[in-house]
Amino acid sequence: MPTLNKRFYLFFVLCLIVQSNNSSYAQSMANKLVQNNLNAIGFDERLGEYIFSDDNFALSSGDSIKIKNIFHNNKPIILNPVYYECPMLCGLVLNGLLKSVSAIDWNPGEEYNIITFSINPNEKHDLAKSNKLGYLDSLNRKSAENGWYFLTGNENAIKKLTASFGFRYFFDERINQFNHPAGIVVLSPDGKITRYLYGIEYESIQLKKALSEAVEGKIGTTADKLILYCYSYNPDLNSYTPVALNIMKLGGVIIMLGLGLFLGVLWFKEKYSSTKSKS
Numbered sequence: 001m002p003t004l005n006k007r008f009y010l011f012f013v014l015c016l017i018v019q020s021n022n023s024s025y026a027q028s029m030a031n032k033l034v035q036n037n038l039n040a041i042g043f044d045e046r047l048g049e050y051i052f053s054d055d056n057f058a059l060s061s062g063d064s065i066k067i068k069n070i071f072h073n074n075k076p077i078i079l080n081p082v083y084y085e086c087p088m089l090c091g092l093v094l095n096g097l098l099k100s101v102s103a104i105d106w107n108p109g110e111e112y113n114i115i116t117f118s119i120n121p122n123e124k125h126d127l128a129k130s131n132k133l134g135y136l137d138s139l140n141r142k143s144a145e146n147g148w149y150f151l152t153g154n155e156n157a158i159k160k161l162t163a164s165f166g167f168r169y170f171f172d173e174r175i176n177q178f179n180h181p182a183g184i185v186v187l188s189p190d191g192k193i194t195r196y197l198y199g200i201e202y203e204s205i206q207l208k209k210a211l212s213e214a215v216e217g218k219i220g221t222t223a224d225k226l227i228l229y230c231y232s233y234n235p236d237l238n239s240y241t242p243v244a245l246n247i248m249k250l251g252g253v254i255i256m257l258g259l260g261l262f263l264g265v266l267w268f269k270e271k272y273s274s275t276k277s278k279s
Contacts, residue, residue: 042181043196044166047219050191051079052164055157057117060129060150067115067161070149071191076112076214078207079185081167083120083178084127092200093182098135103204108139109147112211116148119162119169119178121155128152165193186210188217195220 053067070077080097082090094116101108108114118128128150136144153161162169169180184202186195194217195210213220 040168040170041179042168043183043198044168045196046164046166046193047196049164049193051185051187051193052160053191055153055160057151057153057157058125058128060125060132062125065149065151068191070113070115071189074189074215075147076189076194076211077187077191078112078114078211079165079187080114080116081119081162081180081185082116083118084123084131085120087177089180089182089200093184094131094135096199096201097184098138100202100204100207102139104208106208106211107141107143107147109141109143109145112147114144114148115151117151117153117158117161119158119167119180121153121158123152125152186214186220188214190217192217194218 051067053071056064056066059065078097080093082093084090097114101114106112116128116131132148132150135150136148139148165185167181167185169178171177172179181198182200183196183198185193186197188194194214197206197210210220
């Protein structure tokens, strides 16, 4: 068998081994992970577009308000989708936002506003009120009383609002929780989407820069996405775990690319040696 054919054969065998291992491991992990379509979770960035703001939501007081009525006095807005009875992720997002807001010299209600709203239509204003009292007490800035809104709404209003900024989530009946990504959205004073910030912590310098740019309606760039899943609970381990299936897929792609590059180098060397010997 010619040398190059041997290498092709070796590469083919390696591919089969990798694919076999990945397939068996993927099947094993898939059996343990929730069977819902994970593609239904995430952010579809709509930078430069405007959020839908015509529906009524309930304030923590129980009064009604339209999102567009919060757009005033040339103040940018931080949009913070959560649900108040979330067992883990939403609290981390809110705490991360609180930490970042506490570290900048701009104040909610003065230089910008925050809209925290529930994606769970079954949650009512009393839950929003208790959350508002807790976070405002921790922030301890007087202006935040009229600048950090905690809202609830009906299903139709929530779905239209979340769809307008590309927030994809679903309710997982198996564990009775909402499955959703982690992040906040920065808006210009008239509701234009200018920046997405992902994860559960937001650098204070980055947040203030995003708010400053939003005042002028500037569209920011997005760093690497950090998408966390709220329901990634492993009942076998009795703990929250990373989404191993996505990590495994990425690893498999990297391995295949590496093997392809390796084969390409061998093929080039083989061709070069053959041409040289003929000359």
